[in-house]
Amino acid sequence: MSTQMFGAPIPRNVDPRLLKGEGAYVDDIPLTGALHAAFLRSPFARARIVSIDVSAALAYPGVAAVYTCDNIGSLDMEMPLLVPHPCLIGARTQRPLARDEVFYVGQTIAMVVAVDRYTAEDAAALIDVDYEPLDVTVELEAAAAEGAHLVHPDVAGNIAADFTQTSGDPDAAFAKAEHFTKVSVRIERSTAAPMECRAVAARYDGATGELTVWDSTQGPIPIRGGLAAIFDIDEDKVRVIAPDVGGGFGQKVMLFYPDEVLVPNAAMELGAPVKYIEDRPENFLGSNQERTQVHELELAANKDGEVLGVRDTFLHDTGAFIPYGIAVAQVASTSIAGPYRIPNIWIKFQAIYTPTVPVSPYRGCGRPQACFAIERAMDKLADELGMDRIALRRKNMIRKDDFPYLREGLLFADGLAVRHDSGDYEGAIDMLEAHMDIAGFRAEQAAARKENRYLGFGLACYVEGTGLGPYEGAHIRIHPITGKVYVNTGLTTQGQGHETIFAQIVADQLGVAVTDVIVTEGDTLAYDWGAATYASRAAVVSGNAVYKTAVVVREQVLETASGMLEVAPIDLELENGEVRLKGFPERKVTLAEVATISNPLRYTFSESSKSAAQFASSAKHDRPPLDEGAHPGIEATDYYSPPCATWAYGGHAAIVEVDPELCTVKFLRYVCLHDCGRVINPMIVEGQIRGGLAQGIGGALYERIEYDEDGNPRNANFMDFLMPYATEVPEVEILHMETPSPLNPLGVKGVGEGGTIAVGACVASAIEDALQPFGIERLHEVPLTSNVLHAALDRAKAGGAP
């Protein structure tokens, strides 16, 4: 092959369509005669519902139906617990429409279906609900404390799960250590806030009995399976399509949201297509969120900086329900030792119910919290021991020859022991240190302080277990007329560029242009085995499935072409959409001809059919046209199932300037070093990092979901929830390292979440360094808003700064 596509920074196949406004997101699908749904949502965090009167809404002109828990039949149930775990205590999931009581502001109580959304909203406001409000305890630590008001009356202490894991012998480590460092850290709640809110549309064809659902979801296959089960219809009669999806970041892998079952139900019942297009406030009130955790972490070290053990106990806010089980907390707990050897670990968490929007994974999924806890502790330990922060980290890094490094006893989210498979952690921190020119910076910092300018250097390292199983698959077929290659996967895209990286993988195997590989994702009619897009798994799990399938197809092509050209397969090469005899490029057949001839039933409609006819002399007359076990056409399906997670890692470094009067933070430099194994498309990888990093910046400095003491969200809109604009996100320098994963054929690791994980810890580290002359306390919370920094500076002043 002349040019290898794997590793090339080629622009994306999908772009022209999206740039021309030809994307097809759920609300863009034309559905003639569609009705529109709106919800009545709870205005109380906890209340008993005494009565619901829908008569005025039902009588409102333009209304087709009003649903409450009383007229949705078998849908009036608790929705499935997606990830069961033995440590869950009284796991609770939401009902599509509240029955008897509500558990958070925004919980769905009734759904109105009307001729348009305007009318549906008018009518929803006419529903008369009589509530008996109940007392609530909203804040995480208070909800976990004695005497807290209970979210679920029969779940004592609001404890949804309680889980402890141990690796090594932490008690012994703490008994013999020479130095102890303790930190309490707090990470606030944020939300994915994809630019496209969630959306569901459904159409039921009464003649064929087919239900078609368009869902802005990351997981159409599980949605399909669930809907078939819930409505008791054959799976093949249900088609779920995730068309173009405007961002997901984990929020859209949750299922089922109430609308995902209620909208199809309404479409079947009303005999008309029904659409629900979530609006922005609803995305804050009804779509899952993540992040609030409070960690108490202690390191046991020797005076030379070797960390012998870590003990961490944390509270995890799971909101009013726990549909995802302990996934977020478990990922946090198993990431707590970061890239460090720390051989002795004790980690305990409690997942706590609070009367707030339910929690499920958002890009990072527990790792930003764990990274914040361990990295802030490492900074503190370094300062206490008088060591350089980088030197301390280097000393404790898992060394090159330690891999694979097993943390026996820590079970990751895939149920398998944590096993860092490969990497060069020390090399990474060396590279980062050299790139940042720390000595030069310290001189600059000292000079700036003389002019009352306050610069700071911050650092944080992270690891990320990526590419979780169980499996993904791919189906590849070469089209007999055009010779183009069609790839179907069970995955979905929310903009990551899978369609291009999968095409690159296939292009290398089949010698075709990347633009001639057409990838279909997110349509259960095209492919319906697999899980979904989450956990930085697309390139790892689907990428390898696509690769394995392409290898099989390549064999078929060579086999067939060798018969056509009457040469051995080994003498053939694939290039430019053709199969050629090596050294004799004029002796060739096109992929279209190969695909055509491989089907004994041909028509002469196309050029490839006509030209393929010249090779038909080998037609068989003494046996069936298809040999036993053979199949027509060039196509194959194969799967990849990873043995366990593959661990990506990296480090972030920042130089900031803090204005101690206005308490504003300006980035002078932000550097991200990362290693995600072999890179399929560096442009796309960098895009993932920059995007993740911007979300990290949001969490570090701006974004916080606020509730008042009654549980009312205070900033459920884009004016007050401070998602960063271009003016708030720094320019980022990216450094690549490539340590192939030994676990999969392509040697790749996931990169979807890596950009996000370390930002909070890195930014806090940098600001703390900048404000060190003021004698401020350590910064152990995010987001570090100007207001928070002001308070810290004020306390330092009051305490008599040096």
Next chain:
Amino acid sequence: MKPPQFEYQRALTIEEAIAARAANDNTAILAGGQSLLPTLNFRLGAPDSLIDISRIPSLSQIEITDSEVKIGAMVRQRQVEIHDEINQANPLLRETLAHVAHLVIRNRGTVVGSLAHADAAAELPSVLLTCDGRVEVVGPNGARSIAADEFFRFHLTTALKPDELVTAACFPVLAPGTGWAFGEIARRRGDYAIAGVCVVLSVDSNGNCTSASLGACGIGSRPIRLHGAEKILVGSRLDEDAIAAAGDAAREAVETPDDTQASQAYRQQVLATLVRRNVVRAAARAGAPA
């Protein structure tokens, strides 16, 4: 997030607009719509009737006299921002408008609309107040002029009566040699201010400050003049001590209690800092010795 039902009326003259105002006491004026439409989409307001004044030709006029820049009610913020003659007459408008939301919002939002909306954290009201500007109003009984200090009553509340219409805002022309500055701190660039400070001052040939007007947004229930700071600055040489004292004096003007975005103490510190920094910038522009 869809507006409730309302009646839509398109006024072609000021008289038609006033008649529509007078006919119903629950109307809203629709000009640029950049504040009104979000209110409607959130269903925070439910006017019976919207009166669209965009087709009244006289409201799109800009007049610059020796003493005033008069900006009609349909003049968009961006038009004012890029208007070189306005910038010469009162450069505070361009400097301030750069902080008002974002460019695309300023393309449609009107200067008068922002004043009439009277958000206590909005920038333009504080400029009108600091400059001692005024608004022109027409009602069933004819026209009247309302001084800025009289116009802004409370957050989202003005002296405008339900049957009146603001037809123009008049910003005084800054005399040659006047120093001026606007600066603010917002949570993100383009957001409403945590605190913003507008400064207009003049300095005599000896370097003494002969007049100083300072106003702030974001610190109370309406734009607020910082009289304490003004008193300290007038007659001073705008030296470091005087400026620091003016900043400290401004602190007590903060009325807003602690909220989740900013504590009162943080707002005070931002205000004091902005007073100092903006006075320094204004003094430099007034030609005061550094």
Next chain:
Amino acid sequence: MSKKIRSAAPKAATDSTAEISLTINGEAITREVSTRRLLSDFLRHELGLTGTHVGCEHGVCGCCTVIIDGWAGRSCLTLAVQADGADIRTVESLAADDGTLHAVQQAFHECHALQCGFCTPGFLMSLVNYFERTPSPDLSEDGIRSVLAGNLCRCTGYQNIVAAVRRAAELLNVEGAKS
């Protein structure tokens, strides 16, 4: 399940309506619209121009930005009736009939300035209008970021969009754009 009797169609809504005439992407149209219909919904659901996206409906995200009488504006903060007589351009108008991308679109493609693509039409319309309206655009890092502020993107982290603005300036032969 046995075949169910189809529900009665709902009665029509009682919204007041008005007739509006306007030019969209060069084409004159006349339609009867509900007076409360947002321009964004009108473009998307009554004209089928779904390239204009809706991300917040309170003017903050910028996804719905279109060009109204020569100035970029939020179609979610504009009523369709306000656009009576207006000339409106949407993202569908940018590429040539043969599919050739507009310079700003081309720059976005080259610089990987889009991921999910949902915010993209809003960025494109804001930028196209900015270049039309600004003969000497400020192409400094801060200048570009100030222009981009007002459009939210959750995927890209903005840096590639900043690069795309520079690249677009080059493709448009803006003075001083050559890198």
